[in-house]
Amino acid sequence: MRIESKTQFESLQAESRARHSDAKAEIHVCCGTGCLANGSKAVAEAFAAEAEKRNANGGPPLVVKPTGCHGFCERGPLVAFKPSGLLYTKVKAAAVSEVVEKTVEGGEILSRFLYKDPTDKSRIEQYTDIPFYKHQNRVAMRNIGLIDPTDILDAVAEGAYAGLAKALFDMDPDQVIDEVETSGLRGRGGAGFSTARKWRSCKKAEGDRRFVLCNGDEGDPGAFKDRSIMEGDPHSVIEGMIIGAYALGAHEGFIYVRDEYPLAIVNLMIALEQARAFGLLGTNILGTGFDFDIKISRGGGAFVCGESSALMLSIAGKVGEPRAKYVHSTAKGLFDLPTVLNNVETWANIGAIIDKGGTWYASMGTEKSKGTKAFSLVGKVKNTGLIELEMGTTLRHIIFDIGGGILADRPFKAVQTGGPSGGCVPESLLDLPVDFEKLTEAGSMMGSGGMIVMDDRTCMVDVARYFLAFLIEESCGKCTPCREGLRQMLVIYDDLVEGRGKTGDIERIERLAKGMQLGSLCELGKSAPNPVLSTLRYFRDEYEAHINDNACPAGMCRELTAYRILEDLCGGCHACFKACPVDAITGEPKSLHTIHHDACISCGACFDVCPDQAIETFPKNTLFETEVV
């Protein structure tokens, strides 16, 4: 059914809202990539089969919806019940008929599926009472988890395309840009450039053909907000792009999606098709005479293609090597024509901003960073997952209140933000309010919203080395400072982690970093030294320990670390014996176990499984000393 007027759109909204109003209950099964890995597909199928069986008997129907990522991946598969608001975690397919029987039909709450608060061990029933959700404020992710991403009516019922209708029927293109300006929205891809300014500069550029692009090449390791948005609510992205195209007078758009995100591509394709069928996309949108269509361009698995000029070359079928930016892509972008490229999350915000107004959006956040921001909270934290918060929330609140603190209650060491272009923020800055400016001041950056929490068992020299190795693989090799600078730096880091560090290495690293910052062609190279410099800034003592004492204070660098079992603490549980991949541990169950250093490869598998904390690390060089004695 094509929608061709404002009235028709309004009746579509009313219809889609009324669609499930007679349902006895709606069962939302999370089918994001995380929950799918935990077996949620079978859970969703089991619920659907159970509902079909019961609906055949008549009466108010049960509606089962496979939804996008609820964010709380750690506890998946997640199942939410509407209208009660109850949330079950870790639901297995085998338990589904019991859940329908007892909870849906009988109203009994099965406490074993309830979320257990890690601090006070209490069981929490309501979705909105769980600390992980309680503190969130969702704008870009407003509909994720509420809708079936493959059903456009579900999205419309939750408000999708309301912003588009408002823009097309009640506003002229310049008013749309003004509204975005009022909102203070800045690019969510990481750099934080003003969205309205970008749009204006593209609009000013000469030419009668221009493009609207969406950057879904979320390559930063540790970030997956864009994946979840594209998978869980593709309509928010599409709606934002149509509004942007209307404001700019563009008729062609592309969404560039990473090859590693197959589900996002499938859901976007379905959403585009459905939007076209309803006359929300394509020719004569909503009967207004405005034409705009979107194609999907699949990436080829190159991190550098997240850089704007490389991305545009890649869409054109070429090798993604960035160019120098003296000409902006707003003037000469895709196929050398004026182009606006925004991140997935930026586009997802647009519909809500137009619908609710720029002033509403600007009422959230800090002075210069308005609105909310999506983060993926991962690493050594209890509640890993995806969250959206008002800008200006402190790191402490994010990690300890929402994240529930550090795994196994170990000490917090640092949080890494901004991916390979960002840095590590130490404990002393935990009260830092997170926004674009504050993170940059701390030597890190917002980046694409990945927050990787690290505990005392993370070696900061190794973390910096990890990012260098990552970037060497992903550098396109076009300019020398980035290509060779990274390589030389890695040589030094290999020395550090393998016990060959020398006095003067730190200074050599700093000199190379300076050169790369000054001389690299694109942001990938210019920002590549950030992880190195931020770890040096806050954890210089760890570098010095590697060089001066041949020791890794975190006990992670294998060449420098040995493991031993503490006699007093070992309960003889035999777990380490089973975990050791090289049979370097001997001992009978219920008796003291021993690590044999000649066979041990210092992998730490025993340390990770020991329930009694009976295994400790010590510098390997002292091992040789004692043996000589």
Place this chain on the structure above:
Amino acid sequence: MTTEHCAVDLAPAAEILEGYPPEEASLIQVLQDVHRAYNYLPCDVLGTVAKTLNVPLAKVFSVSTFYKAFALEPQGDTIIKICVGTACHIRGAGQLVEELERKLGIGPDQTTEDMKFTVKTVNCVGACAMAPVMIVGETYHGSAKPARVGKFLAEAEVDHAD
């Protein structure tokens, strides 16, 4: 480039090429479809792609080698991807790579002699909350432990036999 060592059926490639406008902008999309159809990019097919899209063969090779999604060698029946993103790295992805080396005798970007498995490392699959993640064929395994790697491999062999 000789043709004798890479005698492949060109029909699937021809069918793929029909679905795209014959221009350079189609190149990456065509190569992705070809890769899906053949499980790698056979050199004969690249020649056909170059001719049909009217792009120099050198450019086709340049694109094929630049993007990580493409392999120029035949790959194993099951592709094992180990995510080495930051979250997976600090939660022990390296141990998974080592365990596969011990179990299969191959490192990243290598294929077992019996053509059953190819091991790859990928820079973040975006399932960081489940770190470390290992994808065997199409199946995602979250919070993967080295001790479970053997089981994953056995399951994959059974799946493939089906």
